[in-house]
Amino acid sequence: MAVKIEARGLYKVYPRDKGEAVPALAGLDLQVYENEFLAIVGPSGCGKSTLLYLMAGFLDATAGELLLDGRPIRGPQRDCGIVFQHFALFPWKTVKGNILYGLEERKVPRAERERLARHYIAQMKLTGFENSYPHQLSGGMKQRVAIARTLALDPAVLLMDEPFGALDAQTRRLMQEELLALWERKKKTVVFVTHDVREAVYLADRVAVMTARPGRIKAIVDTRLSAAARRHELLESEELVAKANAVWALVREEVEKSAALGE
Ligand SMILES: Nc1ncnc2c1ncn2[C@@H]1O[C@H](COP(=O)(O)OP(=O)(O)OP(=O)(O)O)[C@@H](O)[C@H]1O
Ligand SMILES: [Mg+2]
Structure with a gap:
């Protein structure tokens, strides 16, 4: 399998005005394969x-x-699409305007832009809100606009940082299904950060568990589910629960270490 993204001995230290600098990553090694769905979990911070x-x-x-x-x-x-939790929408543009923006910038022809905007508005369940402004939307809806905006650009790599964090449980479930269906249809490399171990196992082929800060990769768990376990109508399967428990056991150790550090 081709490697799409590779980190070798990656360090990131944040300087601080006063006191010691904060080492966030310390010698992180990771390979993300082309077209895989990789989730990253680990303690807060x-x-x-x-x-x-x-x-x-x-x-x-x-x-x-x-x-x-x-x-x-x-x-x-250019071919990396991002959905970050605090990556704001343009407040002066409507839902549709926000989605069209990147397409206009890339000089996608008008008819195609309109088609893509309509498609992703429908897919992200935003129909009827095309002309609303961000301040008129709930947090979950804004998040869906941000996702639609990125998906419309059809990036080869999708970097998502807790993209479903602000969604209610039911919408979250629907969005997970939509994302999986999209990933199955148009192969993409997805790196998906989440706090939710079950979400990671449900979505990803592999789950990378990070250590307590400074972060490194503690383990990578193969979490590919059988087709039956992944069937959309199933909320739970024994296979999913068993894999989620295995990942959680690893995360738990790190969460405890992180709590001991007072983070
Ligand atoms: N701009 C910054 N300046 C200084 N320190 C920072 C900065 N951004 C992050 N940090 C510190 O770096 C560490 C890692 O932060 P990061 O946001 O990457 O963690 P995280 O795993 O995403 O956490 P969470 O699960 O809470 O989102 C934390 O200790 C954080 O306080
Ligand atoms: Mg974070």
């Missing part, structure tokens, strides 16, 4: 968002290497 920001090219590493298609990542990449 272990450096998950930092890793995604580095992959997105929004931050520079302190040391080590981070490669996309074998080339060092320097600055934001």
